[in-house]
Amino acid sequence: MTAASVINRRSFLVASLAGGAALTFEASLAIAATPAASDPVALGVYIRIAADNTVNISSRNPEIGQGIKTMLPMLIAEELDVAWDQVRITQADGDAKRYGFQIAGGSTATPTQWLPMRQAGAAARAMLVAAAAKQWSVDAATLTTDAGSVIHKASGRTVTYAALAAVAATVPAVDLAKVPLKDPATFRIIGKSVRGVDTPAIVRGTPLFGIDTMLPGMLHAALVKCPVIGGTLASFDDAAVRKIPGILAVVPISSGQVPAGKHDALAIVGQSWWTASKAREKLVAKWDTAEQTGFSTAGYAKQAAALLAAAPQADLFKAGNADAALAKAAKVVTADYSYPFLAHATLEPQNCTAQWSADGKIEFWAPTQAPEWGRKEVATMLGIAPEAITIHMTRIGGGFGRRLMNDYMVLAGQVAKAMPGRPIKLVFDRTDDLRNDYYRPAGWHRMTAGLDEKGALVALKDHFVTFAAGGKPVRAAEMNSTEFPGPVVPDTHFGQSFLATNLTTGWLRAPTSNAMAFVFQGFLDEVAEAAGIDLPELMRRTLGVPRELKPEEGDPPFHTGRARAVIDAVCKFAAWTGKPSSTPGKGRGFGFYFSHRGYFAEIVDVTVTDGAVKVDKVWIAGDIGSQVINPLNAEHQMQGAAIDGLAQALVWQPVVQEAGAVMAENFGDFPLLRLDAVPGDVAITWVKTDFPPTGLGEPTLPPVIPATANAIRAATGKRLRSLPLTLA
Amino acid sequence: MAVALTVNRKKRMVEADPEKPLLWVLREDLSLVGTKFGCGAGLCGACTVLLDGVAVRSCQTPISEAAGKQVVTIEDVASLPVGKKVVDAWVELDVPQCGYCQAGQIMSATALLTDTPKPGPDDILAGMNGNICRCATYLRIQKAIRKAAGMGEPA
Numbered sequence: 071m072t073a074a075s076v077i078n079r080r081s082f083l084v085a086s087l088a089g090g091a092a093l094t095f096e097a098s099l100a101i102a103a104t105p106a107a108s109d110p111v112a113l114g115v116y117i118r119i120a121a122d123n124t125v126n127i128s129s130r131n132p133e134i135g136q137g138i139k140t141m142l143p144m145l146i147a148e149e150l151d152v153a154w155d156q157v158r159i160t161q162a163d164g165d166a167k168r169y170g171f172q173i174a175g176g177s178t179a180t181p182t183q184w185l186p187m188r189q190a191g192a193a194a195r196a197m198l199v200a201a202a203a204k205q206w207s208v209d210a211a212t213l214t215t216d217a218g219s220v221i222h223k224a225s226g227r228t229v230t231y232a233a234l235a236a237v238a239a240t241v242p243a244v245d246l247a248k249v250p251l252k253d254p255a256t257f258r259i260i261g262k263s264v265r266g267v268d269t270p271a272i273v274r275g276t277p278l279f280g281i282d283t284m285l286p287g288m289l290h291a292a293l294v295k296c297p298v299i300g301g302t303l304a305s306f307d308d309a310a311v312r313k314i315p316g317i318l319a320v321v322p323i324s325s326g327q328v329p330a331g332k333h334d335a336l337a338i339v340g341q342s343w344w345t346a347s348k349a350r351e352k353l354v355a356k357w358d359t360a361e362q363t364g365f366s367t368a369g370y371a372k373q374a375a376a377l378l379a380a381a382p383q384a385d386l387f388k389a390g391n392a393d394a395a396l397a398k399a400a401k402v403v404t405a406d407y408s409y410p411f412l413a414h415a416t417l418e419p420q421n422c423t424a425q426w427s428a429d430g431k432i433e434f435w436a437p438t439q440a441p442e443w444g445r446k447e448v449a450t451m452l453g454i455a456p457e458a459i460t461i462h463m464t465r466i467g468g469g470f471g472r473r474l475m476n477d478y479m480v481l482a483g484q485v486a487k488a489m490p491g492r493p494i495k496l497v498f499d500r501t502d503d504l505r506n507d508y509y510r511p512a513g514w515h516r517m518t519a520g521l522d523e524k525g526a527l528v529a530l531k532d533h534f535v536t537f538a539a540g541g542k543p544v545r546a547a548e549m550n551s552t553e554f555p556g557p558v559v560p561d562t563h564f565g566q567s568f569l570a571t572n573l574t575t576g577w578l579r580a581p582t583s584n585a586m587a588f589v590f591q592g593f594l595d596e597v598a599e600a601a602g603i604d605l606p607e608l609m610r611r612t613l614g615v616p617r618e619l620k621p622e623e624g625d626p627p628f629h630t631g632r633a634r635a636v637i638d639a640v641c642k643f644a645a646w647t648g649k650p651s652s653t654p655g656k657g658r659g660f661g662f663y664f665s666h667r668g669y670f671a672e673i674v675d676v677t678v679t680d681g682a683v684k685v686d687k688v689w690i691a692g693d694i695g696s697q698v699i700n701p702l703n704a705e706h707q708m709q710g711a712a713i714d715g716l717a718q719a720l721v722w723q724p725v726v727q728e729a730g731a732v733m734a735e736n737f738g739d740f741p742l743l744r745l746d747a748v749p750g751d752v753a754i755t756w757v758k759t760d761f762p763p764t765g766l767g768e769p770t771l772p773p774v775i776p777a778t779a780n781a782i783r784a785a786t787g788k789r790l791r792s793l794p795l796t797l798a
Numbered sequence: 799m800a801v802a803l804t805v806n807r808k809k810r811m812v813e814a815d816p817e818k819p820l821l822w823v824l825r826e827d828l829s830l831v832g833t834k835f836g837c838g839a840g841l842c843g844a845c846t847v848l849l850d851g852v853a854v855r856s857c858q859t860p861i862s863e864a865a866g867k868q869v870v871t872i873e874d875v876a877s878l879p880v881g882k883k884v885v886d887a888w889v890e891l892d893v894p895q896c897g898y899c900q901a902g903q904i905m906s907a908t909a910l911l912t913d914t915p916k917p918g919p920d921d922i923l924a925g926m927n928g929n930i931c932r933c934a935t936y937l938r939i940q941k942a943i944r945k946a947a948g949m950g951e952p953a
Contacts, residue, residue, distance in 0.1 A: 123832040132900020135895035135896025135897065135933050136894060136895070137892070137895070174808075265889070266892055266894060266897075268897065269888075269889055269890055269892055269893075269894055269897075270892075271902060272894045272897035272900050272901075273872070273876075273888045273889055273894075273900065274832070274872070274873065274876070274885075275830070275831070275833070275871065275872035275873040275901050276832070277831050277832075278897070279834075279897075279898060281834070281835065282831040284829060284831065288860060290826075293948060342818075342822065342826050343822065343826065344818055344819065344822040344826065345815075415932060416896075416898075416932060417834075417836050417838075417842065417844060417896070417898045417899050417930065417931075417932040418834070418896070418898045419835065420835070465896075465897070467897070467898030468833075468896045468932045468933065469896075469897050470932075497835070499838055500836070500837045500838055500839065577849070586933045650849045673950075702892055703892075706892070706895060706935065706938065707895070709934070709937050709938075710895055710934040710935060713934035713936065713937075714933075714934050717934070735842040736837055736838075736839045736841055737837050737839070737842055737930065738839070738841060742842075742930045742932060743930075743934060744927050744928075744929075744930060745923055745925055745926050745927045745929075745936050745939075745940075746927050748936040748937065751937070752937065764927070
């Protein structure tokens with residue numbers, strides 16, 4: 071395979087913004103020009119070299135457990151040519167002007183930062199080399215570097231980066247785009263297993279997370295939210311609450327989900343969160359929810375069934391004439407698939423600390439996956455300039471996409487403004503968290519496929535019922551028009567029909583893919599069965615010759631050869647035969663999915679006993695390009711993602727809504743996966759290709775869901791088409 | 799009411815509502831925030847501490863019940879010989895992802911290995927099933943427990 075850029079337009083924009091750091095890189099040199107002798111010297115925005123030759127590296131992206139706080143500095147350290155034990159890491163603030171756009175989302179950090187981080191390290195190294203060349207009056211080309219020192223072999227001279235840093239900071243800045251990078255064959259840090267930089271602090275219980283924020287004079291706020299999303303505050307009586315010792319105020323606030331000027335929440339502010347939380351029992355609040363009470367889980371299901379029975383309201387993709395092709399097909403397969411609303415249930419509940427100061431500025435300590443989006447929302451809600459907002463990014467106790475939304479910043483900002491000068495920490499309790507999520511939207515699909523007499527897939531239809539507002543799918547409720555195998559089937563029709571909801575929706579790890587993989591790979595398993603072959607073989611035939619399929623505008627292309635290679639790899643890895651197990655109750659299923667630039671094929675082994683499904687083992691083959699940056703963490707992310715997918719397949723229960731309100735209360739009715747549901751092993755193999763490295767935290771997840779459904783079919787003969795997979 | 803208890807080998811006096819959960823006394827009154835709030839209902843295990851050597855959910859333990867007792871939290875668990883082995887194994891195998899549940903996991907694992915120095919799979923399940931890890935670091939959690947116990951990998 072040839073190397074090809076799979077950076078899409080959005081990524082390019084991100085990369086360009088990060089390139090903005092190049093400008094700042096030069097600007098910061100002026101500041102660094104006159105340091106005190108003992109102060110660390112900055113070489114660009116990410117690197118500071120201390121007098122003891124330790125190197126402090128700022129990690130630019132939010133850390134949600136994906137290991138980015140460790141991985142991005144690895145890229146810098148590699149090209150800076152320092153030893154990993156010289157490196158100290160600092161979490162950067164949320165500051166797009168300094169660092170470019172910062173986000174933990176879309177598995178984008180690797181594809182967008184692979185070059186900029188290495189270039190930042192290489193540029194600083196080049197400046198240190200130039201400083202040594204100047205000092206020794208030798209040609210820079212005769213100098214090498216190693217473990218934080220510049221070496222002149224010919225004369226046997228060596229000088230530490232620390233001794234050179236002050237001079238290096240004054241040499242002309244290097245063009246980041248032209249700075250030479252290492253040959254990957256010489257990498258000493260990239261590709262080596264490195265433990266998480268915060269692991270020692272985590273096991274000591276050191277304050278790291280947003281909820282751990284402690285500031286002098288800090289007050290605590292508990293949330294009283296309208297029980298129905300979209301409903302507004304009609305009136306409230308806080309007389310009884312304000313009599314409670316330790317309670318200071320009750321503040322009407324808005325999540326940003328209701329029209330400007332309206333409130334949908336109250337914050338009880340006190341000396342203790344526990345006291346404030348308990349005081350909620352005494353607060354009387356009346357809510358206006360008339361516009362939302364018609365929405366319910368049962369109502370959606372009824373409406374979806376009616377919509378599926380009629381023609382789609384809108385076309386998403388059309389090629390040839392699917393109906394005509396189905397009419398002459400030798401075999402037609404049809405099935406309905408569906409999946410429910412889900413919450414994110416990060417273990418650290420949503421929280422945020424904020425302090426409003428007398429000069430109209432506000433400072434945040436926020437566990438946010440997208441600080442700049444938070445800045446924008448806070449600026450709008452508080453009517454202040456974005457520049458008046460300072461954002462410190464804390465470690466995050468689970469993201470999964472929930473913290474791409476910044477309602478907790480918006481809410482905490484208003485409470486802080488009402489309590490000027492005092493830091494306030496707003497903490498959701500578990501029920502607040504489950505009932506005020508940005509849910510993975512439910513969806514329904516009527517799938518139809520036509521096979522010719524040779525068993526080839528010649529016609530495909532999907533009628534997708536999803537949630538929309540103003541004729542457009544709501545956040546994370548969309549489907550890609552190029553969903554495989556649509557574009558390679560001669561006659562295809564993807565149509566859509568729309569439902570309304572009051573629920574706020576959002577991205578859940580591998581958004582849309584976590585649902586579409588189940589629907590399409592589950593259904594294709596049925597098609598393969600009708601064709602008398604197994605799913606890997608149907609995929610091989612359908613993928614055809616290695617080529618890039620045209621994506622939707624702005625998306626990376628889908629390479630059929632890379633897909634084929636991981637399918638073959640996992641089949642070999644797991645010794646897949648496609649034949650049923652000779653042991654009753656045992657079954658094997660396969661699933662493939664391409665998302666977030668990553669190609670993943672997975673096999674799941676299950677044992678079904680009295681209707682209970684136990685996953686014995688998961689096998690994964692993945693292609694994320696030429697380089698796995700931190701193998702120790704990559705293995706961990708993939709095992710976690712696969713088990714997270716099993717949770718969606720088998721454990722998590724639908725988020726149920728009655729009369730507009732979400733009913734989920736705690737982990738009793740929204741159960742998370744526990745040790746008893748963990749497979750014996752999640753085994754991993756790689757397919758290395760010449761493509762630039764990409765992410766894996768998300769693309770590992772989707773295939774395990776259909777692979778589990780397909781394994782249950784193999785084990786029991788039962789085809790489960792609705793999540794969670796439940797044997798009656 | 800005033801409650802006297804020992805936290806991490808230090809005698810402490812706390813003035814608090816007798817109903818206030820030990821979790822919130824640790825976090826708010828004693829600034830020991832290593833013990834985590836996850837569900838407030840004893841369902842997730844993030845708030846697990848040792849109370850007189852027994853793993854308890856501190857969100858379900860009123861401070862009045864801790865009066866006169868010994869509390870060990872994540873901040874000092876490594877002072878116990880078993881706790882030290884658990885913490886070391888956690889670091890060596892790099893168990894955390896987000897890390898939020900890990901204090902509770904470590905406290906439960908310490909209690910498990912104190913009672914059952916060589917746990918079998920069923921012992922590990924019984925001792926650890928109450929602790930949720932949303933990132934699903936369970937494979938490494940089990941491995942770290944076996945490592946701390948000086949046991950090899952199962953066949």
